Amino acid sequence: MGTKITIFNAFLPNYTKVVDFDDFERIDVGVQGLENANHFLWKLWHLFDLQYAPTNNSYAPWAYLPQKLKGKKNNILVLGNINTALGNFQVAISYVKKGDIDSICFYSGIHNDKLTYRKLRELVLQAKGEIDQLVTFHYNIELFCKFEHLEFYTYVGRFFKLYSQDKRIYVSFDITCADKYEAYHLGMERMKYMTAFLAVETNILFDYYPIEETSEENDIKNEAPLFMKNYIDGYSISVDRVLISEEAFKFLDKIIFVERDLHLSHLEKYFLLGCIHVQNGMKEQETFDDIVKMSFPKQTFGVMNGRLKDKQEKYTHCVMHYLSAIETASYEEGNHEVCKTCGNIKFKIASRVKDFVSKYFNEELGKVFKGLYAVRSKYLHTGILSTSGDFLNARPLLDGGTELGLVDNSFVSLKANGGISLVAVLNIKEWTTFALRCFYHEKMFGNMNYEVEAAYDNNSEAYIRHFSDAIIKSDIEGMELIAIEPT
Template identity: 30%
Template sequence: MEINIGITSEQESNEFLRCLWAEMGKEFGKCGWNYAPNKKLIKNRIFFGFMDIGVSTDIAVSITYKERGTIKNIYFELPDKFDAIPKSMEFHHRIKAVVNNAKRNIGQYSSFQFAPIICLTLPLATYEGRYFKTEIVDDFYTRFRFEVKGYDRNQVGGNAVKKIIQVMEFLSVETNIPIWKEKYSENHGSLLKTEIFQEDNDFIDGYSIVDKKYIVLSMEGKLMLDKILSPDERDDENLELFLKACHHFYTARMYDAGLSENYSDDLLVIDDKTDYPLQSLDIELAISRRRGNSDTEIATTLYLSALEVLTLIDFKGENCSCCGQPKYQISKRVRSLVGHYLNDDVAKSLNDYYDKRSKYLHTGMKLTIDEPTTSIIPLLDMNEKSGCKIPIQVSLPNLREYVSYCMRKFYKENLI
């Protein structure tokens, strides 16, 4: 069965496919997949796999295209020899009707409400934006209420997971605090009488906390959450890049939070003195300690990578005059960014961190000593500028604060 679609952009093509699979599920009661994508069988044709809609046979589904990312025709065929579905088969006309319905119903979304709970070391102060609302559930739990639009539960469920993860990743940048997603059965929630904001526009040290009671957002942070949680999604390449940078930062922060405290106070690289009273958090940290002994190295790599992604926003590259390849100049862009928001001295120190990260990735040089001791033992190292062995090559608290500060300044200047 060949049906003309005639869509000429990847975004519109995917929107049609989302609507189509949802319509299949509505009509037949299910739309499962043996998903085996392949585009090598026939020129300009992409084979999705075999669709299970609960009829007498699986159905081979494929599309043809003129340009990559577009759909010229869609094909529904019998699986053995990719023969056309006979018109005599009961579901032939039903499939054709579903495709026509999908064409008509593109953009006709249903709305679904979600209320996931996240866990922090203190409750997040309560806020109500245009597209979200927060509630304090317990001493460490905060509920986010927001709406997601989509074609069916399957699709909006995945979108809701994506949204809350993006929220957690952004909040980690906004507050410097590690955040967990939690399953929590309490239905009650409380609100503060007024919204509390971080009033220090140059906040950099420690955490965004007021009166040792509440984790707080900046006013711009509240606006950013509205952008992230807007149910009427629009393509925003700059926002997507920023959220990718937040992902790197958040992942680094979780490694950072899970550092094993096996050193003396002289050597401790984490300044997080907070006791994590929740058993679940203790389990999370215990798991992170079992990942291995490279947390400092991984966190350093990802913190610096967050800045690299940030510099891609509105980046217009040029090609090398000799070889024609793109000139990215990543470290130069990062130094410029840090110098702009902080100062040249910090930019130079991050450049030194870059060198250390490169040595870790390409030569295996660790950023922490292999033999932690209860007190410092001065030793020589001919490869160090000081001539001495350095127990901790990178100060993660400083790096974390430099990176999050630059990211906060950047989004407030460029994305709000």
């Protein structure tokens, strides 16, 4: 008796059937390696769509119901049920080594004739034989952010273009692969990593609508190379245009926008995962970090977002994400000792974060980040938030739960360097992104210049859109500010 497989029916939720794996029709494949195996599967599903899509359908739909089983001499991955013009089939993969496909197996309790299985066998062999027959797909995607009328300097790589047109920012790129479904999968992967990387590179949070293939190509004017120098505060904006560093261009060209599959080293993978943490922190921060203050000789006005009921949680989440970004990006740099007693790895993360920041700034700021990591850990393990709850009304009050002894209002207080430091989340973001930029410049491109030579003319604040639900408050009792007229 062979391995027993329980078969489910997506259209009949209460229906199950136990089938012996020996009853599956086995077709040898012999594809080795995860990437080759997936290339084979992309091609096979594409051929099913082309040749055996059900009537009135353009593709062969799946009921994806995965299972993993242990056979006598091999492992079995049950993929689920595919609906085709030949019939409905349960599909499974047999392998010994993870990532290989030794054989692909089909089962149908109805369509068991030799002609049907011969067609399936021919399709599998065709997929294997045509695995390298590919098609190129083109995408042109608009990027948007909180800045109005902001432009991006033009950067043209091997398979991508990053540019502006009509006061809008676009990225266009080509992907060569099996079909439109793989192209979408790879395109979304590129956009995920690119926008996370740009969050670190520019301090700007970019987003995009769901991607769609297009044959249109905007007329792009090539420009002489212009790159951003080291900076800490603000954004990588110079004279109304976003710039990236030379290392950033190389990163996009050689690592993100490649012809087909991404081949990320461990260093590149963990760095990009760290970028995603920064991106998530910026998403939280942009929901509350809109404060404008106007001071005059006898009065001060402050404009702030009135929806502040969850700002305490969002502030804490920002701290958590920015500290996690450094922890994740520096994972490969860690000295992971093994406990002599239990054998578990001792990561020493707080010290690693401190050393990371100290390298690119100084020892004092490194100790501040070690204190921030303790704040992060306290939240994750006890639920204690990093700052006080009332951001709208600043009233000095005592608080026994803070290092300061007073309420933390829009900042985090912590012990560091023999005193109490008050740290704002905006500064944490800018310090984190600068350190991450220095890190990848050094580790991936050998650039160890961390000096900030000069600040660009950063007038980006003029582009920030006005936010909704604003509350305008005056420091003069009883005075109501109705509107602000432009001058």
